[in-house]
Amino acid sequence: MTKQEMLISLKLCPIVAILRGITPKEVTDVCQALADSGVKFAEITMNSPDAAKSIRIATEHFDSNQICIGAGTVLTPEQVETVSDAGGQYIISPNCNPAVIRRAKELGLLSCPGVFTPSEAFTALDAGADLLKLFPAGRMVPEYIKDLKAVVPADFIATGAVGADNIKEYLKFAAGVGIGSAIYKPGMTSEDVAKTIKIMKNKLNATDIP
Numbered sequence: 001m002t003k004q005e006m007l008i009s010l011k012l013c014p015i016v017a018i019l020r021g022i023t024p025k026e027v028t029d030v031c032q033a034l035a036d037s038g039v040k041f042a043e044i045t046m047n048s049p050d051a052a053k054s055i056r057i058a059t060e061h062f063d064s065n066q067i068c069i070g071a072g073t074v075l076t077p078e079q080v081e082t083v084s085d086a087g088g089q090y091i092i093s094p095n096c097n098p099a100v101i102r103r104a105k106e107l108g109l110l111s112c113p114g115v116f117t118p119s120e121a122f123t124a125l126d127a128g129a130d131l132l133k134l135f136p137a138g139r140m141v142p143e144y145i146k147d148l149k150a151v152v153p154a155d156f157i158a159t160g161a162v163g164a165d166n167i168k169e170y171l172k173f174a175a176g177v178g179i180g181s182a183i184y185k186p187g188m189t190s191e192d193v194a195k196t197i198k199i200m201k202n203k204l205n206a207t208d209i210p
Contacts, residue, residue, distance in 0.1 A: 001064065001090060001109075001110050002110070003110060003130040003131065003155075006041075006110055006130070007155060007175055009040040009041065009068065010040070010157075010175050010176040012040060013038045013039055013040050014171055014174075014175065014176040014177060015039050015040075015041070015167075015177060015178075015179055015200070016041040016042075016043050016157060016159075016178040016179070017034050017042050017043065017179060017183050017184060017193075018045065018178050018179060018180035018183070019042055019044050019048065019054075020045040020048060020072070020073075020180055020184075020185070020186075021045075021048050021049070021185065022044055022048050022054055022184070022186075023048070023049050023050065023054065024049075024053045024054045024057055026190075027054040027057055027058050028057060028058065028061050029189075029190040030042075030184060030188075030190050031061070031067055031069070032062075033194045033197075034067055034183075034197070035062065035067040036194065037193075037194055037198070037201075038197075038201075039067065039197060040067060040068060041067065041068050041090075042058065042067055042068070042069050042070070043070050043071065043072040043092055043178065044058065044069065044070070044071055044072065044088075045071070045072040045073040046072065046074055046075070046079050046083075047073050052083070052086045055083060055086040055087060055088045056086040056087055059087030059088065059089075060087065068090065069087070069088055069089060070083070070088050070090035070092060070109075071088045071090070071092065072092040072093075072178075073092075073093065074093045074104075075094075075095070075097065075100065076097075076100065077099050077100055077102075077103035079100075080100055080103040080104050080109070081107070083109070084107040084108075084109060088109065089110065090104075090112060091104040091110070091111050091112065092112045092113075092114075092133055092157075092178070093112075093113045094114040094133075094135055095114050096113045096114060096115050097113065098123065098124075098127035101127040102127055102128060110130045110131070111129045111130050111131075112129065112130060112132065112133050112157060113127075113129050113132065113133060114132075114133045114134075114135040114159075115133065115135075116135065116136075118148060118151060118152060121148060121152045121154060122152065125152070125153070125154060131156070131157060131175065132152070132155070132156050132157070133156070133157045133159050133178065134148070134159065134160075134174070135159045135160045135178075136159070136160030137158035137159055137161070137162055137170060137174075138158075138160045138162050138166070139160070142158070142166075142170045142172060142174075145173035149173065155174075155175040156173070156174045156175060157174060157175060157178050158170040158173075158176075158177045159178030159180075160178075162177045162179055164182065164196075164203045167179075167203060168203065168204060171204075183196050183197065184196075
């Protein structure tokens with residue numbers, strides 16, 4: 001996946017669903033619910049049980065036109081290699097680690113590291129990052145992204161305490177939003193996930209999510 005392809009998909013549906021705690025047994029059903037609801041990105045975090053297996057199951061089951069599978073909470077170059085071997089298409093981190101960014105690009109994966117300041121943003125871009133994850137975004141006013149973009153030549157995904165109540169405000173300035181427990185948390189069924197997505201659709205205009 002390229003940066004441009006991700007941005008195009010985010011325009012179709014600006015949500016990256018963060019599946020923290022997902023298990024291999026349930027990953028197919030949950031990702032199917034996301035895909036059926038129009039969500040284009042599922043981020044399986046590396047601190048989930050047997051994350052690499054879940055990524056492999058999902059990437060083997062779904063075509064990227066249905067839903068793109070990547071990894072989150074990626075902290076080391078070794079984890080990047082694990083994700084690549086499992087078929088993941090993008091790397092998302094909560095922090096800015098140039099070694100992780102460089103390894104992702106070496107393996108042909110899209111890189112979206114976490115940043116909070118202009119200094120971190122420029123460090124990430126210098127290392128080759130494709131997009132930037134503002135984290136934790138929900139502790140800052142959405143206009144903070146506007147201020148960053150005045151000097152940082154990048155597209156942002158706002159993550160952390162973003163949900164149905166404030167998603168529209170962040171999407172005024174961000175290319176997308178990463179949403180975790182507001183969409184999925186351990187114990188939720190695929191039906192629960194579909195319901196949470198429907199609630200978010202109701203919070204957005206019809207043109208925001210198909």
